[in-house]
Amino acid sequence: MTSLFLRNLDEHQQLMALLPALESQVLAVGQRLAGVLSSGGKLMFCGNGGSAADSQHLASELTGRFIKDRRPLAGLALSTDSSALTCIANDYSFDDVFARQLQGLGRAGDGLVAISTSGNSANVLRAVEAARALGIYTLGLLGRDGGKLAGLCDDAIVVPHGVTARIQEAHILIGHTLCGLIEDELGLA
Template sequence: MEDEIRAFCQTAADCFIRLGDCAPAIAEAAGVVTASLRAGGKVMFCGNGGSAADAQHLAAELEGRYLKERAPLPGMALTTNTSTLTAVGNDYGFDHIFSRQVSAHGRPGDVLVALSTSGNSANVLKAIEAAREKGVSVIGLTGAGGGKMAEVCDLCIRVPSTQTPQIQQMHIAVGHLLCGLVEDALCS
């Protein structure tokens, strides 16, 4: 059992080292988010399953704080309103649970951070489509392949793994990096 634990930790460490190759894209994403927030925009997050939890986590880091005492920043997880999710899912289909919210709340200059380990989640892709129609910038977080999201996001950060648990670990790390970089830019 201890060997399995060590192997897991080594694999995670190797992935995080390779995540450094995404530094230019992460820095660019931080610039996009910072510019949006400076201009009065908001950051919306969406994803399914573990990515939904990550969406909520990252929105909370903006609305609360990440590391610095500061004014709250407008972050919005599109995964939290169960009435909206179930009403839209029932009336329009699960593929539309995020896109309807983006259409309702998205404004030009806002940012959508779309999380999908495969890059192929239908409801996330529809949210991206709605964002583009509204003039909302789209930052995608995917696994190494990028899926369909690699073609439709303004910026797609493809973390260096094809294994869902490792992708999710790196997505939250990328999210934390974004929050830290944004705080540094806005609080300096």
Template sequence: MRAFKNLPLPPLPLSAEEPRSYAVALREHLSLFDTLDSLQADVQNAAAMVVRTLSSGGKLMLCGNGGSAADSQHIAAELTGRFVQDRRPLAAIALTTDSSALTCIGNDYDFSEVFSRQVIGLGRPGDCLLAISTSGTSANVVKAVEAAQRLQISTVALSGRDGGRLRSLCDAAIVVPSATTARIQEAHIFVGHALCALIEEGLYKNGQLSTTAPLH
């Protein structure tokens, strides 16, 4: 093995386009976040919908693909665990986490139904679905929203670009004003954290949570 230790590594293949630098990405990020004040009313409206759902005994379901699947899980964990305050766990479930359900539905039916069939099986009238798609057009997310609406489940879109189909389909929509997927996803987790803070705040204000007697 030592004979190979000092051999030069082969050069990495060059892409047709020079990759964006850290500084450029940071400028894009900061420029986008300077515009997010415009989303405040939409975020507050979405949080109020979730507060009404949880206050009435319903649950929040979340879905998305790829990075949006990770955001679904992240937000659900903040609610079933805790975000800031020590309080009782809140009813939130990411429909992206059950690999057996995802592969079974994808294999036996179609990948476009991996979330909608879970919504139909797990959802009840009065629940809420947070549908995450950077384009707003992901077929399986759109189908999940359509299934939710048939069951009288309220729907919130978290998207980017022009909002895609989700913008007009959902009861409420938060659309990040960017066309770059990475920047949209960076804004999505900020919005997710803002939603968690507003949900906690709303539940405390209406007496659904207590800072003195958390339930473990």
């Protein structure tokens, strides 16, 4: 019997073999995100659970550093303020936790990276709708078939797999690549 580790590794490797098909899309999105930052905009990230952690991780790669020391870039995870999250969830709805923050913090010319392994998270959908109403560029970093978000976002990078853990592994690879592309495009790497 094959161990869980080897089964997971096999699934991971099979998925990674599919990702080269996303190369041109990832490169184009990296340029677009760099354009948001070079024009004075900020990048906001949102997601639930592991995708919230990925949002925080990627935002910190921008405000901290990724490849080498450089000036901080404007990155913000909408999942990090527990007071805002609980206030909005309590007073309005959990479906509004990202949209209300985005409406208060976002401006035309900013970007939103909406991370969802299903593509159907209600609070992420509402955030994208709010972003679009404000003239904010939207990128969906999605899984499975992209769900409802795939058609709602300006751009959607869809990891074609059905296992959440494998999708998240691919999301962080793509997210790291986007951070590197941003630094390259801005002449910071």
